[in-house]
Amino acid sequence: MSDVAKAPVPFPDDAAPFPDDAVPFPDDAFAFPDDVIAVDPRHVTAQRCVMAMIVIPLGIGLCASCLAIPFAMDSAVWGWIILAAIVMLTVIVAALLIGVFPRADYRRYRYRLNDQGFEIRSGIFWRNIILVPHERVQHADVTQGPLQRHFGLSNLTIHTAGTHNATVVLEGLSEQVAQQLRDQLVGKRGR
């Protein structure tokens, strides 16, 4: 073992372990600091519209294709019961996705811009914190889809020279805020 320790190289085995006495765990390391900002509340409505546009056709399609069940089964009564169950389940899932999810997502979606850089926190089940140092902002775009235009919202897209997170998107900002943020980001970069 001793010669391993002597090896002058990249794999030192004497890594400092954590102190024995303590590893405290706060209840939630992903809790929001005080200075984070939520995006525009209209984002929830916009997200609901997007969700509805995806979920409703899919749900109708699913239910329609299940219409065959009562006719295919020997006992039509059970067939209708199964169909009813499927329809109800679909409605519940759709209601969750359209009614609850966008709101919950919005609650967990914050950003802030401070001296260190730009930070986005997001995610209900899988949580993310994305940090972009100021000087690494290559350029920033403000984009707007038709639905977002209707609600007066914009996305801010930040480009870095990175490979795995080369673009970082912050959705659902009001137009003015998005423009301001972009100007701030690009302005701060130069310092």
Added chain:
Amino acid sequence: MSGDVRRLHPSSILFGLLRTIKQFLFALLVTIFLASSGNQWALLGTAIALGFSGIKSVFDYITVRYQIRDGDLIVDEGLIFKRHRTVPVERIQNIDHLQNPIHRFFDVAEVRVETASGKDPEAVLRVLSMTDLQRLQENIFSQQSVCGDEKIVAVADEGIVGPKPVDPVQSPTTQEGSTEGNPAEGKPIQAQPAQAQPTQVYEIPLSMLLKYGAVSFRGLTLIPVVFGFYWQWQWSGPESYRRFRGNLPDVSWLQTSWFVYIAAALCFVLFVVLGSAGWFAIRFYGYRMTRSGDDIRVSCGLLTRVSATIPRDKIQLVSVQSNLVARWLGLATIRIETAGGAGTENNKQAEGVLARMWFVPVCRQSDVDRLLHEIRSDLSAGEDLPWQATSPRTRRRLLRLYVALAVLIGLIYGYLGGVGGYFATPVFIGMGVWTAIRYSRSLRYARGPDRVAYRSGLWIRRASMLFYDRVQSVVVTQGILDRRWNMARVKVDSAGSGPAKHRIEVAYLDADFAAHEAAAICASATGMLTGDLKQSSEIKRRDDAGAAPKMLPRPVARP
């Protein structure tokens, strides 16, 4: 030769044709097969296609011209769709070239001119004669020294540094400027005059190449192939095969002898070892690393000779790697990642792969530090870093995962292999436990004053280092399982990712620690590391300790 318009070497017609043939080799084989079974049209089609390709090669030769005029490299090509490309000479980062045996026969080389931008080389000249290449290089370097200003003086001094080894203290730090502006944007390199004498940095003796090649076990990928053959052998095969086999002497008695199996296994191992050693030796024969000014130049190869220039300020990530046997022998590989296109995973051009993935294919571990100094004068292998283990619960989490996996595999094995298979389950569980314990111990993370580092791996150990001025973004993620264990994962993104096959992505960190470290890395990247973030995480942990003694056992420190 400013204003002197030059052409490719005439043999480029031949190489153009060869390239087409290589690209359409499969189609060509198919047509030959068709032709052999009596389809004359296929033959005619092939002939016409080849004819067209030949004509295209001739036109390529006629139309491609390059010149250096007013500080720009100008490349014209195309007959119908003309392309006129102007590359400012001071933006040129590399002039790489490649020579396979046929190239060498004609004394020509394939040349790539690279700038920092984009995924593709700015200009590819297939092929130039060696004298033309030399003239082009000299021209570009002399032009750069005209365009450049007082910077050159500093670099020119350095050219005088004697032959090897370079004293790391003397090698000037050229990185001061790199925190301002984005490093990946790539600044024009500080040009050196053509007469600057390159300094010899490293050479690899053949014996070391053979030794490392033998233990690199590249041939292990052949194992599935061998198994495939084995099963094929068991299977009686189609009619024609059985007829063929009937003509062979009867060797069925051999199959029952255990001796044959051992002999075959030994032969296979020998084959793998010799094959790996041979591949390594041929690929990296005559490896030489030199440095002139701010450029590191690497060349090697027995058959295909490759030569590449890497500007030091393009280097993003540095990774030192070695497998178990190589560690016993005291050898290691150094890999790097650069900004810009060359050497990314999708772009496996020979020189790109060579120069990044195999930056130093093998070196003694005692030389690692010296070589890292060449990359950046303040870079060392990392014994100065405050290495830390991951979360104390890592081992328990990995144990659960691996034991569950082992049980699953054991059950499947038992289901497929009968009752005897179930007895293998304890073995699998033992392996799982061993792997979990060793792997959790191998994980180390460090946030140094100037760089962030991560090392991992059981069999192949990889230690990667990323300087703060190369950090592009930092991400902390916490999946559902992570949340159960109160852990999180920190990913640090840089401009070059791929060839090193390792990145700064540290899993199994305590969630609060991960969030804190991410903020600190980001702050360091901005150069704004202050206040609360500045104190090392370890100290922070001690402070917190008194408040909440919510303790969990931590893994035993290594003996």
